Amino acid sequence: SAAEPPARPAPETTVKRLYDSLSDKQKKIVSFDWDYVDPDRGLLRTRIAANWQVTEPAVRSEFYTAEQQHLIREIFEGLVQPDWVERFDKQLQDDAGGFGLHQSIALFGRPGEGKFQFVITGRHSTLRCDGNSADHLAFGGPIFYGHAASGFTEKPDHPGNIFWHQAVAANDLYQMLDGKQQKQALLAEAPRENQIGFKDPDGPPSGIPVGELSADQKARAQQILQKLVEPFRQSDRDEVIACLNNEGGLDACRLAFYRAGDLGNDGVWDIWRLEGPAFVWHFRGSPHVHTWVHVADDPSVPLNA
Secondary structure: OOOOOOOOOOHHHHHHHHHHHOOHHHHHHHEEOOOOEEOOOEEHHHEOOOEOOOOOOOOOOOOOOHHHHHHHHHHHHHHEOHHHHHHHHHHHHHHHOOOOOOEEEEEEEOOOOOOEEEEEEEEOEEEEEOOOOOOOEHHHOOEEEEEOEOEOOOOOOOOOOOOHHHHHHHHHHHHHOOHHHHHHHEEOOOOOOOOOOOOOOOOOOOOEEHHHOOHHHHHHHHHHHHHHHOOEOHHHHHHHHHHHHHOOOHHHOEEEEEOOOOHHHOOOOOEEEEEEOOEEEEEEOOOOEEEEEEEEOOOOOOOEO
8 A cells, every 4th residue: 555645744833843934034024922912903813804914924925935935835734624725725716816825924922932823814714823822712713714706796505615515504404493493593683793702691692592402403503513613623623622512512502593694585594603602603604705713611701803
């Protein structure tokens, strides 16, 4: 049999190599203290937005050496499942002309000497790599993924969208609900998409509690969760599940669908949200996909969105 391909180093190891390769001049622009507060954007390490650049230099630019660009690409590939790399590349091609052209990175803290985090940002993409430096948080902080596969306003079935199957899975569960359950799960208006801070537990509930679903409906809810975490590397998937289980698991979550923004008025809900005490996964499929993710093991964790 063919020799096994060599195991890739963990992205965290590559982050240290990248950091060590930066000149002092480069570090002044893309390297920050762990708790650096930007005068306009707040605690920069934790910021999240649909389309933003954490620093000015593009990954594919003369600012970085060819070797550094290669390391950044390696980190990026290490943060997602191997069979998702091609899909993420399609998203970046459709939304930003390809990997690295309109993406920027920042490094927080000191890789190899305590807490650190690598962040890569751009249109429809904010991913993090932090070796579990950030306390209580899955992914090292909130992440964002999205895709406009066929123009700004997609057709109702979102052809070519690499994330739409997640919404299909959620809508399959909606179809399994009886009339009374559907009434509870379907709300008129969605909250603002960037409202992914953890709610006051005594605030008004919204959506249907997963804990009240039947066994076969709960099994379908588990399938949705698996589809949500599937694009990401195993250690981040495990961390999401561990955080969720710490706060009562899926049973402590609610699933809500929103009538507003239903593309084509076809009753397939483009906007939906899975939310628990310290878990928010907000899928906005209209006019194209924006997904906001904020997961922790403690609801007191603040947000900077």
